Amino acid sequence: QRADNIGMPKIPDVHWDDIGGLEDVKSHILDTIQLPLDHPELAATGLNRSGVLLYGPPGTGKTLLAKAVASQCALSFLSVKGPELINMYVGQSEANVRRVFQKARDAAPCVVFFDELDALAPNRGRSGDSGGVMDRVVSQLLAELDGVNASEDVGKQVFIIAASNRPDLIDPALLRPGRLDKLIYVGISENKEDQLKVLIAQTRKLNLSPTVSLKEVADRCPVNMTGADFYALTTEAATNAVRRHIQQSISNYMDDTVCAVEQCDLIEAASKI
């Protein structure tokens, strides 16, 4: 057995509530996965299942969405980054692709998440593809994608979700009907209401002081912040709270107040981020 760097599929520990906003995207992606799970007989009617391509700027929640839908539907989840499968040895990259699908079939029902798909499946026939390696990888991927649609047995279904910041670089054959034909844009939250939802989702597990106003924090943030930027903000606020707590304990070491995140921790983090 050859050692590989492909992980083991498992049901992710991500809840819908961990995602702030993106309601339309959530229901769209859920429909795509839930329908064939509830009605496996559809496969026999020739209605092929669709794979999903999530595209948009980095840090907007594409990976989080894919994990949440797997968790919501109780499906195991196998995540692979496109570039990780590319290997310099002849035939290895295609073998890696086959191995991913084999692992997914063994763990079915399963979601395979291909991050950075553009790196794994670029347009065929490009110059610079030495020895036609990438062309063969794309052909292998197409064959595997066509294979996963065939199963009517719910317990054996494999769903494909891919993500890319550059969908224009992906070989168009991957985006044909029955393959990754559901293209869903995942963008930056552009209004205060959605930014507030992201903040609420990300502070759900923090010990927030009851006096905290997340709305005030959202109002101070610029409109072009991604979910990843908000994650940096809330992590920084939690660190500020710990630092403040340590300093206060030194001056008042008998005080064992719980280390709650206060408004000042969030505001300080917002101005820094």
Ligand code: ATP
């Ligand atoms: P990339 O294109 O770089 O792979 P991505 O779109 O897959 O990025 P994620 O990895 O899902 O982004 O998100 C990055 C971080 O931002 C994670 O910590 C995630 O929890 C957080 N995040 C992103 N969007 C949201 C959101 N809508 N609600 C809550 N957290 C979010």
